[in-house]
Amino acid sequence: MGVDLGSLVMPERIEFKDLENKIVAIDAFNTIYQFLSIIRQRDGTPLLDSKGNITSHLSGLFYRTLKLLEYGIKPVYVFDGKPPSWKEGTIKTRIETKEDAKKKWEDALKQGNLDEARKYAQATSTLTPEMVDESKQLLDAMGVPHVQAISEGEAEAAYLTIEGKTDCAASQDYDSLLFGAPVLIRNLTVSGRRKLPGRDRYAEVYVERINLKNSLENLGISREQLVWIGLLVGTDFNDGVKGIGPKKGLKLVKECKSLKEVHAKSKSEEDIELWRNIEQFFMIPDVNDAEIAFREINRGKVIEILCEKHEFSENRVEHAINNFVQQRKEKIGQEKLGKWF
Numbered sequence: 001m002g003v004d005l006g007s008l009v010m011p012e013r014i015e016f017k018d019l020e021n022k023i024v025a026i027d028a029f030n031t032i033y034q035f036l037s038i039i040r041q042r043d044g045t046p047l048l049d050s051k052g053n054i055t056s057h058l059s060g061l062f063y064r065t066l067k068l069l070e071y072g073i074k075p076v077y078v079f080d081g082k083p084p085s086w087k088e089g090t091i092k093t094r095i096e097t098k099e100d101a102k103k104k105w106e107d108a109l110k111q112g113n114l115d116e117a118r119k120y121a122q123a124t125s126t127l128t129p130e131m132v133d134e135s136k137q138l139l140d141a142m143g144v145p146h147v148q149a150i151s152e153g154e155a156e157a158a159y160l161t162i163e164g165k166t167d168c169a170a171s172q173d174y175d176s177l178l179f180g181a182p183v184l185i186r187n188l189t190v191s192g193r194r195k196l197p198g199r200d201r202y203a204e205v206y207v208e209r210i211n212l213k214n215s216l217e218n219l220g221i222s223r224e225q226l227v228w229i230g231l232l233v234g235t236d237f238n239d240g241v242k243g244i245g246p247k248k249g250l251k252l253v254k255e256c257k258s259l260k261e262v263h264a265k266s267k268s269e270e271d272i273e274l275w276r277n278i279e280q281f282f283m284i285p286d287v288n289d290a291e292i293a294f295r296e297i298n299r300g301k302v303i304e305i306l307c308e309k310h311e312f313s314e315n316r317v318e319h320a321i322n323n324f325v326q327q328r329k330e331k332i333g334q335e336k337l338g339k340w341f
Contacts, residue, residue: 035060044121
């Protein structure tokens with residue numbers, strides 16, 4: 001979900017080539033959930049091997065990551081750690097939403113309505129610890145680094161970018177900006193032609209770049225005040241104030257000099273201490289000082305994970321790897337290929 005700041009920030013449409021040679025800290029859970037949602041069969045069933053194991057996440061992770069690498073983009077996947085206690089309500093709501101979607105998916109299948117079935121199926125995606133582990137194993141085999149966050153992956157991705165270890169953070173959610181990510185990239189792993197939910201129409205999804213400093217200057221506020229807007233609108237950690245959206249929230253925080261004043265003027269029914277804790281969490285999150293290193297792809301290990309264990313087409317996997325290696329050779333020269341990793 002994340003916080004609704006889309007109407008306030010300043011997105012800039014960019015191309016993949018604009019991120020060439022950039023190290024991008026990618027919100028892993030956010031991205032893998034996208035793969036689990038999008039990569040499905042006509043009736044909404046996810047990709048499965050013969051043993052019934054879901055493989056949609058591995059397919060998306062392998063092919064999309066290779067595509068980023070071919071563009072010269074260096075991805076670093078950041079995995080969530082333990083969520084803060086304030087997120088329990090959001091997690092519970094998400095579980096209930098998935099259970100409701102599962103029932104509607106089953107009903108739509110019984111009625112033979114495949115479009116409805118697929119729509120509801122996309123909302124049932126669940127990422128298990130086993131799926132997280134094998135995602136990390138695949139990234140290791142591909143030579144792509146991953147970082148384990150203490151808590152929220154977006155907080156760690158923002159920190160890595162602030163520290164200059166990565167050039168930008170990538171997520172669909174705007175929470176990255178509240179955590180202080182200097183540059184946020186959206187639609188990095190879902191760009192392209194996408195079917196609109198519930199409609200027989202398609203839309204083109206473009207990669208977007210949002211510069212935090214420019215957005216704050218344009219709004220005339222500080223990052224702290226941006227966090228206050230998030231609290232008013234609602235985040236993954238609180239419900240927000242009914243009737244207050246981003247623009248009304250912006251007007252209100254500009255009239256106030258403290259979080260306490262914002263809380264009082266908004267007539268929020270949430271505890272001010274909850275707001276203070278969440279503000280502190282966004283402004284000074286717990287993070288890891290991770291080291292990042294790229295390595296060469298381990299062709300044999302990739303084939304073992306995808307083909308031998310999960311029955312991916314070996315020809316197709318080999319072709320994808322060969323295509324990546326060849327493109328990189330042509331672009332930077334064979335003698336420099338090792339230096340890129």
